[in-house]
Amino acid sequence: MTDSSTFSSGGADSAAADDAARAAACELDAVVVEIESRLSVWAQEAGAALAALDGKVSGTAVDKLIRPVVEELVRTPEGYAAGAGFLANAGLLGPERSYIAWWQGTEMEHVDALANFSPNAISRYVRAEWFRIPVETGQPHVTGPYVDFLCTDENVLTFTHPVFCRPDGPVAGIVGMDVTVQRLERGAVPALRRIGDRATLVNQDGRAIVSAASDIDAGDLAVAAEGCRVFGVGRRFSIWSGAAGI
């Protein structure tokens, strides 16, 4: 977490308030960092396991590899994942072919499974930000908050991470996790209140995810209040100690 504080504090009271704000921001950062690191560990393990299949990658093999991890993620008590899975890039199972192994909810509902029988399913995903960006950049990404029509029909953040079978190889696919804004809000609002009554968690575009201010909703574009403190949260989010909706 980085704190690019823009004002210097005076007096013992404001120093204590500073510490409380920093502690609260650390708490939120820890939540997001844990999600991101779980995903990068998973991406590495999945890459190694796919490489071990030695070019004989089938849908069944992918399911067998991915399902147990998803099960663990969505069934973790107090966990953050509403759904999770793997999406193959063209080339892994065949040219111009995709494959989706994604489940959601503790009931492990298989998402978009019909697409696996379609020869042109890849066209469904190539434009989606959560797939396109990690594939194009080779870097992890977070999409949202957005309404996810493909899976949850909820307001979510989708964390995705590219999977490589060889360090220098092409992107074999992505692993990802959906976290509903609702789930995040529960823990985040009390922490944000400790930072300020208009403290707001925003994504890289300045779009609000959760705010302590009741007039800023998830999905609203926001601006940082002048001279406010900025705390980094995970790879791409920030907390502004004060914000206004636009």
Next chain:
Amino acid sequence: MLLSPQGASRSLAAVFTPIKSRGLVDEVCGRIEQAVETGLLTSGQRLPNETELASALGVSAVTAREALSQLRSSGIIRTVRGRSGGSFIADNVLPSRERALEQLDELTRLQISDLGLHYQAIASVCASLAARRSDAADVDTLRSFIPATDADPLSWRLALSEFLLEVAAIARSARLARELIRLQADLGTLTLLPCADAGYRNASARILEQTAGSIEAHQPAEAETGVKSLISTTTSWLLAEHARRI
């Protein structure tokens, strides 16, 4: 006290109305029909067998078998026996003018205009929210759904519903998006009819451009007016056609 002085409230009465849930079989059929309409599954394509279908959708083999037989009797799929046999998506399964006219004839004027009003109510709130929350990437995606005026009626119908769905996506309200999807399902193939009329397509294309412009320029009131007039153009067309056929 359970009853208000005026008697039981209407919302309380709704609790006791029987739940007409679509059975699992209908659900599976609906998914496949939807996959055909959106081009994910195409005519002549082989469907997975009962066991594969059951495991992909997480239903029992019995449910999958019943669904396949229901799809067969409604002419969505055809089954070929023998070694190279299996179930295939039938030819001419796409929404047809005949089927749309049948649907129109079954409706009353009141049903058509009421459906139009409901659609307007939901879509216009989406539009005004979208105008508040849009960013440049949102507007690019939205514009990509505006079809060429000479595109065929089927792609026009799909593009119109995708355009409004994208407006809901930009609005980032999960409930409104879900309601819009439900309304589009209620409209069924009806919207195919006006899309065959060049005059309707020209008028709609202008409205789509204007609406995208208002959403881009963060003009909630104009965006709302645009979407309302798009839907009333459709409703008036359908009502005129309905009147002509009686």
